[in-house]
């Protein structure tokens with residue numbers, strides 16, 4: 193069966209695919225979104241995994257989602273609400289001490305001073321340094337990276353535009369380059385002496401990465417995590433009311449209002465192609481849908497090796513795609529709880545300040561290094577790093593009255609295991625994580641009503657994420673900006689005319705940001721001679 197009346201087809205209803213669809217539809221295009229799952233959202237989704245609980249299956253906190261997208265698409269009028277978390281983090285230690293951090297400078301000073309007065313005094317300057325860098329570098333997120341392989345005149349202009357913010361930093365330029373390339377540990381060791389503070393900050397540097405804080409490039413991952421804001425507050429992360437699907441459900445509602453057609457349970461099996469040009473897609477059920485523009489929200493490996501015959505691609509491009517690093521070591525456990533964890537470091541089962549933010553089980557930098565050592569040799573960490581969040585403390589709508597919901601983001605759980613498979617290790621490794629948390633909160637294990645364990649293999653199966661990489665490709669310097677997904681094609685175009693990338697595989701990469709989707713729409717409209725509407 194052939195249908196023939198769309199201006200653009202979007203493969204995948206992740207948040208980026210939906211953003212692209214909305215901006216194209218706002219420009220008057222007739223857009224079709226095809227999603228292989230039963231629900232829109234990709235990795236930014238809420239599902240009722242346990243009866244009565246609204247589980248953010250994958251992504252669990254927001255700060256990166258672009259405020260101009262919220263404004264342009266009137267997402268608040270479709271129900272989007274971001275709830276601030278204050279304090280934002282709690283790190284309990286085995287000796288019974290703890291560190292709370294958040295947007296309140298007085299609280300931060302008091303808390304850090306418990307471990308080091310020197311660090312407490314240095315912390316505001318560290319935050320100001322990150323803020324300065326973020327302000328200067330943030331405009332790069334929403335720009336189309338220049339083509340450095342075959343530069344046209346506008347790429348030279350783009351390269352100059354890229355360079356300008358660095359120039360504006362003056363002598364702080366070297367600090368910016370350090371942030372983009374160095375190990376996080378190098379920077380944290382220079383700024384601070386307290387292990388408690390350094391390990392709390394370091395977890396942001398390794399999220400989603402198959403790397404430890406002493407791996408070059410991890411400072412950028414740390415920096416990437418301070419680039420957003422919640423309700424105007426830089427670097428503050430929030431919960432989305434009703435779970436992360438609040439973002440994608442509001443996007444889907446905005447899209448439908450703009451006459452975008454969204455079909456779920458509609459897996460694209462092939463991109464149709466003739467004379468070097470994309471013509472549409474073929475679905476797994478055999479239906480063919482035709483459009484002059486196809487934008488893929490799937491990752492680059494899926495798009496170019498599974499949906500297209502690789503022999504149709506220029507050899508150098510096809511080879512570059514096979515070189516993309518999808519290494520990953522992240523696992524997610526979603527847990528329904530009968531009661532809140534009662535931490536030895538902060539006793540009490542009633543909601544407390546320490547339950548609101550991210551709870552870090554990662555007592556020292558060396559602990560993280562050792563956890564990573566296991567992963568290097570193909571084993572899940574003996575003592576993993578846990579990042580736990582309990583959204584129900586801030587947003588009671590996600591759990592039945594009196595019950596709670598916890599997300600546990602775990603590292604390191606390498607996708608490539610030696611001597612076992614994730615189907616064999618899934619539950620025993622999850623038991624290890626539960627037992628570890630129980631050391632810090634002895635009521636935890638018995639309070640678990642139900643759990644969902646998503647290994648890197650499950651993330652690959654569920655979301656079509658190659659290697660289970662949560663960012664659709666590692667966020668390392670050689671895979672960012674003008675090199676994302678591969679050098680020469682960071683402008684959302686591909687070697688196939690009419691085929692674009694519009695998801696996290698493209699600049700500026702992973703995280704629930706929407707920037708890739710919005711940038712791609714802008715580029716698609718520009719190529720067709722239309723302007724992106726605001």
Ligand SMILES: Cc1cc2nc3c(=O)[nH]c(=O)nc-3n(C[C@H](O)[C@H](O)[C@H](O)COP(=O)(O)OP(=O)(O)OC[C@H]3O[C@@H](n4cnc5c(N)ncnc54)[C@H](O)[C@@H]3O)c2cc1C
Nearest residue numbers: 204206207208228234235251252253460695696702703704
């Ligand atoms: C476990 C986990 C935790 C995370 N935590 C956070 C967090 O707390 N905060 C944060 O900001 N980011 C987080 N991230 C990262 C963030 O969720 C992703 O980077 C982001 O959601 C990517 O969005 P996307 O729209 O580009 O792609 P995706 O969300 O990957 O969506 C792509 C969509 O395309 C669909 N698709 C793929 N192939 C096909 C096909 N052949 N036919 C039809 N449809 C197809 C997929 O089913 C999917 O719906 C996390 C990710 C994971 C996996």
